Amino acid sequence: MRRDGRIGLFVIYVAALGAVLSPARAGDEPQFAYGWPIQVPAGASAYLVELPKDAYRWAQPDAGLADVVVVDAKGREVAMDRYEPAAPTSHPMTLDAPLLPVPNGSDGVAGPSIRRSTNGDILIEPGAAPASGHVHEWLFDARTAIAAERLEFPLTQGDVKLSVDIDASSNLQDWQPRAADASIVTLGHGDGAVDARVVKLDGRAARYYRVRTSSDDAPWAAGAKVTLSGSVIDAAARDEAKRQWLEVANTGTDTSGGGVSYDYTLPAALPVSGIRVALGQGDSVARLEVISVTGTVSGDNLGTIVVTPGQDDQRPLNVQPLRRDHIRLHSATSLRSAPSLSVGWRPDRFVFLPEGTPPYRLQVGSASARRAAWPVVDAMAALRTRNGPAWRPDPVTLGDAQPLAGEKALATATRFDWTRPLLWIVLLLGAALVAGMAATLLRKQPPP
Numbered sequence: 001m002r003r004d005g006r007i008g009l010f011v012i013y014v015a016a017l018g019a020v021l022s023p024a025r026a027g028d029e030p031q032f033a034y035g036w037p038i039q040v041p042a043g044a045s046a047y048l049v050e051l052p053k054d055a056y057r058w059a060q061p062d063a064g065l066a067d068v069v070v071v072d073a074k075g076r077e078v079a080m081d082r083y084e085p086a087a088p089t090s091h092p093m094t095l096d097a098p099l100l101p102v103p104n105g106s107d108g109v110a111g112p113s114i115r116r117s118t119n120g121d122i123l124i125e126p127g128a129a130p131a132s133g134h135v136h137e138w139l140f141d142a143r144t145a146i147a148a149e150r151l152e153f154p155l156t157q158g159d160v161k162l163s164v165d166i167d168a169s170s171n172l173q174d175w176q177p178r179a180a181d182a183s184i185v186t187l188g189h190g191d192g193a194v195d196a197r198v199v200k201l202d203g204r205a206a207r208y209y210r211v212r213t214s215s216d217d218a219p220w221a222a223g224a225k226v227t228l229s230g231s232v233i234d235a236a237a238r239d240e241a242k243r244q245w246l247e248v249a250n251t252g253t254d255t256s257g258g259g260v261s262y263d264y265t266l267p268a269a270l271p272v273s274g275i276r277v278a279l280g281q282g283d284s285v286a287r288l289e290v291i292s293v294t295g296t297v298s299g300d301n302l303g304t305i306v307v308t309p310g311q312d313d314q315r316p317l318n319v320q321p322l323r324r325d326h327i328r329l330h331s332a333t334s335l336r337s338a339p340s341l342s343v344g345w346r347p348d349r350f351v352f353l354p355e356g357t358p359p360y361r362l363q364v365g366s367a368s369a370r371r372a373a374w375p376v377v378d379a380m381a382a383l384r385t386r387n388g389p390a391w392r393p394d395p396v397t398l399g400d401a402q403p404l405a406g407e408k409a410l411a412t413a414t415r416f417d418w419t420r421p422l423l424w425i426v427l428l429l430g431a432a433l434v435a436g437m438a439a440t441l442l443r444k445q446p447p448p
Contacts, residue, residue: 031366032069032363032366032405032409033058033366033407034058034365035364036401037362038070038360038396039359039396039398040396041396044354045353046393047394048392048395048396050347051364052401053270055362055365056271056323058409058410060410063370065082067367067370069369070360071363072355072357072358073356073360076356079352079353079355080350080371080374080376081351083350086239086389088233088239090231091232091234092229092230093229093232095142095143095146095228097142097226099226100122100138101137101221102124102138103124103126103135113125114139119315120141122139124139134218135218138210138220139172139211140209140228142209143207144207145170145206145233146231146232148178148201148206148230149229149230151198151227152226152227152228152229153199154197154220156220158219159186159188160185161187161217162183162184164179164181164182165177165211166182166209167212168201168209169208170207170208176204176206178201178202179201184196205232211226241347243273244344245343246266246345247342248327250262250263260330260334262329263327263328264328265325265326266324266343270323270324271323271345271347271348272323272327272344273318273344273345273346275290275305275327276343277329277339277340278339278342279339281337283335284308285306286331286333287304287305287332288307288330290304290328292326293327302319303317321345351376352376366410367409367411380393
């Protein structure tokens with residue numbers, strides 16, 4: 001065979017070998033860990049799917065749920081994105097609430113303590129020293145979060161002229177101003193009387209309100225009622241997933257350092273938004289710090305729960321809904337047994353459009369595959385415009401989980417891919433061999 005023919009065959013061989021060793025093309029079907037068949041109602045213009053609890057075991061925390069897709073019968077991805085609920089509806093509300101006087105404190109002595117009971121009522125405990133002087137601060141409880149627009153103060157027997165500051169809070173700790181130096185004036189009786197007892201408010205909805213004045217002329221006694229008007233969100237019309245509660249077993253106890261810590265490992269990294277604690281047998285009261293743990297390092301301090309007798313009506317500790325897989329309860333005092341822990345979570349929801357050929361399948365968990373950036377938000381806005389603000393996507397039903405690539409889909413990011421360096425080695429060796437053979441041919445004189 002001629003030498004230039006051998007060179008051509010070698011180049012073809014190297015190209016074929018490179019094609020065999022090259023990684024998969026970008027258009028190849030991505031691999032996911034698990035899938036769930038989807039049953040959809042006929043004729044819907046959009047579908048709503050809630051992630052099942054087991055899906056969080058496979059969804060990669062660093063992917064931000066971008067490794068969640070829906071595919072059609074041919075395995076092609078359909079238009080899908082996180083579901084953004086419509087703005088909640090509200091309705092006007094007017095209520096009467098009693099003013100609760102806050103006792104004055106004394107210099108150098110602990111002042112009054114203000115806290116919430118287990119059902120949210122305001123509890124005011126006087127300070128160590130007897131209260132003295134006129135009251136300058138009052139609290140009242142609206143019993144629900146209300147976006148206040150108008151506050152009317154009660155009638156008084158005599159003339160009143162004073163200025164008040166009004167603040168609002170959702171937890172009796174963090175206060176935001178709603179009105180400053182608002183005038184309250186009542187003068188005289190009959191046709192020439194002045195009656196200005198209404199203050200206009202604005203701002204975000206809040207449950208608790210505080211009235212303060214620097215004057216000693218405030219005539220309100222305990223039990224006097226104010227009238228608050230505004231708007232509240234219709235709880236029945238909230239477009240949100242139902243909160244689910246999961247009891248988590250105690251997985252370890254640590255007595256090193258001060259106090260004792262109890263660890264609880266969730267079955268998956270769930271979007272926890274609430275914490276409930278009940279004491280074990282023999283314990284009656286405890287103060288517990290709730291900590292979200294990442295790996296072996298303590299992370300965020302989520303708050304404090306005080307468990308008292310009659311904790312069955314205890315309100316949960318609400319926290320920012322983030323994916324958490326390890327909760328720690330820390331008590332400064334030793335308990336007779338580990339407390340019982342329950343976490344509340346709302347499943348993430350996705351909306352997808354009826355594209356392709358049914359049946360559809362939910363696929364979750366991939367180290368590399370990510371959901372395409374579909375303009376689903378624009379599609380949802382168009383559907384709400386066409387169908388009205390009360391329109392909602394039709395919910396779907398998920399079948400039993402089905403394994404796809406399993407753990408292999410999650411390990412591809414950590415397994416080193418030898419095909420690329422091998423390909424380059426072969427190509428470089430082939431290029432060097434070709435260059436050497438070409439140089440040999442050029443040095444050799446052609447026959448006469």
